[in-house]
Amino acid sequence: xxxxxxxxxxxxFSGITNTLILTLAGVGLGFALGIPMAFAEVLGPRPVQLxxxxxxxxxxxxxxxxxxxxxxxxxxxxxxxxxxxxxxxxAIGIRSAAYQAQLFRGAVEGVGxxxxxxxxxxxxxRWGAFRHVILPQALRLAIPGWVNEFTxxxxxxxLAYAIGVTEVFTQAVHVAQVILDYLxxxxxxxxxxxxxxxxxSRLAESVYRRVSVPGLGGGAAL
Amino acid sequence: MIDDILYIxxxxxxxxxxxxxxxxxxxxxxxxxxxxxGLSLALLRSYGPKALAAAxxxxxxxxRGTPMLVQLFIVYYSLPAFGIVLDPLTAAIVAIxxxxxxxxxxxxxxxxxxIPxxxxxxxxxxxxxKWAAVRYVILPQAWRVALPALTNELIYLLKYSSIAYFVTVPExxxxxxxxxxxxxxxxxxxxxxxxxYVTLALTISEGMSRxxxxxxVPGVSITGRGQ
Amino acid sequence: xTVVLKVEDLWKSYKKNEVLRGVTFSVNxxxxxxxxxxxxxxxxxxLRCINLLVRPDKGRIFLDGEEITRPGxxxxxxxxxIGFVFQHFNLFLHLTALENVMLGLTKxxxxxxxxxxxxxxxxxLSVGITEDLWHKYPAQLSGGQKQRVAIARAIAMNPRLILFxxxxxxxxxxxxxxxxxxxxxxxxxxxxxxxVTHEIGFAMKVADEVxxxxxxxxxxxxxxxxxxxxxxxxxxRRFLSRIWELYDLGVRG
Numbered sequence: 072x073x074x075x076x077x078x079x080x081x082x083x084f085s086g087i088t089n090t091l092i093l094t095l096a097g098v099g100l101g102f103a104l105g106i107p108m109a110f111a112e113v114l115g116p117r118p119v120q121l122x123x124x125x126x127x128x129x130x131x132x133x134x135x136x137x138x139x140x141x142x143x144x145x146x147x148x149x150x151x152x153x154x155x156x157x158x159x160x161x162a163i164g165i166r167s168a169a170y171q172a173q174l175f176r177g178a179v180e181g182v183g184x185x186x187x188x189x190x191x192x193x194x195x196x197r198w199g200a201f202r203h204v205i206l207p208q209a210l211r212l213a214i215p216g217w218v219n220e221f222t223x224x225x226x227x228x229x230l231a232y233a234i235g236v237t238e239v240f241t242q243a244v245h246v247a248q249v250i251l252d253y254l255x256x257x258x259x260x261x262x263x264x265x266x267x268x269x270x271x272s273r274l275a276e277s278v279y280r281r282v283s284v285p286g287l288g289g290g291a292a293l
Numbered sequence: 294m295i296d297d298i299l300y301i302x303x304x305x306x307x308x309x310x311x312x313x314x315x316x317x318x319x320x321x322x323x324x325x326x327x328x329x330x331g332l333s334l335a336l337l338r339s340y341g342p343k344a345l346a347a348a349x350x351x352x353x354x355x356x357r358g359t360p361m362l363v364q365l366f367i368v369y370y371s372l373p374a375f376g377i378v379l380d381p382l383t384a385a386i387v388a389i390x391x392x393x394x395x396x397x398x399x400x401x402x403x404x405x406x407x408i409p410x411x412x413x414x415x416x417x418x419x420x421x422x423k424w425a426a427v428r429y430v431i432l433p434q435a436w437r438v439a440l441p442a443l444t445n446e447l448i449y450l451l452k453y454s455s456i457a458y459f460v461t462v463p464e465x466x467x468x469x470x471x472x473x474x475x476x477x478x479x480x481x482x483x484x485x486x487x488x489x490y491v492t493l494a495l496t497i498s499e500g501m502s503r504x505x506x507x508x509x510v511p512g513v514s515i516t517g518r519g520q
Numbered sequence: 521x522t523v524v525l526k527v528e529d530l531w532k533s534y535k536k537n538e539v540l541r542g543v544t545f546s547v548n549x550x551x552x553x554x555x556x557x558x559x560x561x562x563x564x565x566x567l568r569c570i571n572l573l574v575r576p577d578k579g580r581i582f583l584d585g586e587e588i589t590r591p592g593x594x595x596x597x598x599x600x601x602i603g604f605v606f607q608h609f610n611l612f613l614h615l616t617a618l619e620n621v622m623l624g625l626t627k628x629x630x631x632x633x634x635x636x637x638x639x640x641x642x643x644x645l646s647v648g649i650t651e652d653l654w655h656k657y658p659a660q661l662s663g664g665q666k667q668r669v670a671i672a673r674a675i676a677m678n679p680r681l682i683l684f685x686x687x688x689x690x691x692x693x694x695x696x697x698x699x700x701x702x703x704x705x706x707x708x709x710x711x712x713x714x715x716v717t718h719e720i721g722f723a724m725k726v727a728d729e730v731x732x733x734x735x736x737x738x739x740x741x742x743x744x745x746x747x748x749x750x751x752x753x754x755x756x757r758r759f760l761s762r763i764w765e766l767y768d769l770g771v772r773g
Contacts, residue, residue, distance in 0.1 A: 128491075129491050132452070132491035132493075132494035132495060133490055133491060134453065134454075134455040134490060135452070136455040136456065136458060136466050137455065137466060137469070137486055137487055137490065140470065140473075140479065140483050141479075141480065141487070144470075144473060144479035144483070145473075145479040145480030145482075145483050145484075146480065147479075148479060149480060185606065185608055186610060186612060186613070188573055188604075188610060189604070189610035189611070189612065189670075190612070191571075191573060191595075191596070191599055192571055192573065192599055192603075193599065193600065193603075193604075193623065193624035193628060193673065193674075193677060194597065194598075194599045194600025194601075194624060194628040194629075194677065195596060195623075195624070195627060196596045199596070199627055204612050204614075204623070208612075208614045211614065222358075226359065226361070227360070229360040229362040230362060230456070232362070232459070233459070240362060243363075244366065247370070252371075252374075253366065253367070253371035254367065254371035254374060257363055257366055257367045257370075257371060258367075261355075261359040261364075261367075264358065264359045264360055264363065265355070265358040265359055268358045269358060284613065284614050284657050284659075285659040285660050286658055286659020286660070
């Protein structure tokens with residue numbers, strides 16, 4: 072009797088760990104690089120602002136698959152050889168940084184110049200105004216964008232299939248090739264992605280509600 | 294490094310050009326499908342009968358909640374079991390187009406919702422019927438509002454057309470891999486390819502922002518979204 | 521009499537647009553001066569220069585005899601001594617009414633929390649914001665309430681001078697009165713104030729001097745009875761006749 076997809080479910084599920092590792096490490100690296108980028112772009116001297124804006128633009132113009140290949144296949148040309156998982160994390164993290172920087176910069180700008188003026192007018196320094204007035208509002212404004220970024224990164228970890236990372240999509244394809252049925256394993260893996268994105272959005276929504284302030288996020292108009 | 298890059302361009306430019314052609318075909322074709330599908334779905338979801346709207350919602354959530362790569366594999370590898378065999382290029386265009394339709398319907402829906410109620414009331418008050426009001430009053434405003442998101446979507450698709458590599462369409466990434474395997478100069482090849490993608494993306498974004506300026510109407514605000 | 525604020529030959533232009541063209545005046549302790557004039561004639565820029573939010577191209581500004589336009593001045597310290605009330609309130613959206621007033625006290629003046637809270641409550645009460653509103657966020661307040669909280673935020677810092685930038689222009693007509701009443705009370709209590717406004721009724725009643733600005737200059741100045749009721753300058757007359765028209769139509773109840 073031929074084995075069916077149900078016998079192979081544990082194989083597919085075993086890939087979830089790597090998928091989550093790639094997602095969390097990728098978003099984390101993106102945050103660690105993206106926030107300083109955003110700061111420098113908002114507060115830095117003019118040449119730094121311009122340089123960072125262009126770095127961001129260029130990175131956002133490159134397909135993730137190309138970044139992945141540059142790091143995994145290209146870096147050995149200059150003597151840097153990374154295993155598949157670190158390669159994937161680095162590629163995902165660099166790209167995510169460019170998006171998170173943009174996201175956070177947008178949130179800072181969304182807070183508005185009037186808030187900065189008011190903060191300065193009571194005698195706060197520029198840094199004090201940023202720390203006590205702009206930042207607490209910007210972080211709240213950025214939450215929905217971050218959730219969105221998380222789900223984008225989660226889905227894009229499937230591209231790591233190209234360099235042989237055994238994440239959940241890779242496992243599903245391998246199972247499909249063994250049982251010679253593509254549809255069922257692919258639907259299973261689709262359901263897994265869907266469940267994670269769905270849960271993450273719900274979770275984030277409750278966090279968002281908890282930190283929301285009337286008139287600032289939480290869906291209410293500014 | 295510079296010499297290697299020049300060598301690659303000189304030696305392999307016909308392949309790169311062929312790859313670029315396929316990349317552009319996939320992007321343009323799937324984007325067109327996405328616009329048509331997205332607009333129809335948004336109109337159905339906003340103004341159509343309830344049951345249909347629910348079906349559209351399910352479609353949109355399913356496509357947005359799963360990776361494009363999974364969708365591509367379903368189209369290419371599992372449709373043949375149902376007698377639908379698509380060549381790689383067509384499969385890529387269909388899968389990416391269906392995916393983009395889901396996203397674009399959200400952009401259009403947001404834009405439709407952004408048109409103030411008063412516009413509706415005014416349209417109906419002069420005797421326009423529902424669809425005529427949509428056609429002559431709501432849509433002309435809504436698509437201007439949606440334009441920045443639609444620009445982003447085009448750039449997004451340009452980059453995601455690269456997943457056609459997985460089903461062996463000879464687009465840019467595929468050609469890069471091929472040239473790399475022949476020359477072992479992966480970094481150099483992908484540097485060239487990066488330049489091509491970035492140039493295309495910047496050109497699109499410049500062209501579209503010019504279009505936006507030309508089409509902008511005072512008071513019909515165009516508010517970009519974060520990404 | 522002590523001069524609190526002295527503005528000397530102030531010039532400012534944006535690109536080719538000259539917004540301020542040699543503005544000179546001073547405000548004495550306890551005085552309320554009102555600036556009137558058409559929109560876009562530099563009134564708002566003038567206030568922003570005084571609060572160092574905008575750098576003038578030329579000219580000097582003195583606060584209590586100290587030049588605050590000199591390079592290297594501690595801008596934050598100057599601003600903490602000058603209150604600013606904005607047209608669009610600019611309350612901190614993530615903070616409650618009470619926290620809005622407390623922020624400057626704790627973070628700028630370094631007051632301990634309990635003391636700051638006490639001072640903030642006192643300031644809020646003085647503008648008629650009662651306990652039931654202290655823990656509301658800006659979005660939950662009416663326009664008039666927002667502007668009174670903003671005034672409390674300025675008062676609480678115990679400033680030498682408060683600048684008002686069209687404080688009632690963004691308010692619904694029925695809410696203007698409550699804000700003007702608070703400002704009138706402040707003036708009576710001896711606060712030094714510089715007010716940009718179109719409310720000539722307020723100017724008549726409260727101002728020690730009215731200055732009419734047009735084209736980046738002060739064109740006419742004097743006691744309110746003279747400038748408002750018997751303007752000498754043709755442009756002042758034209759501007760005021762338009763304002764009076766609004767009064768007669770009952771737009772400003």
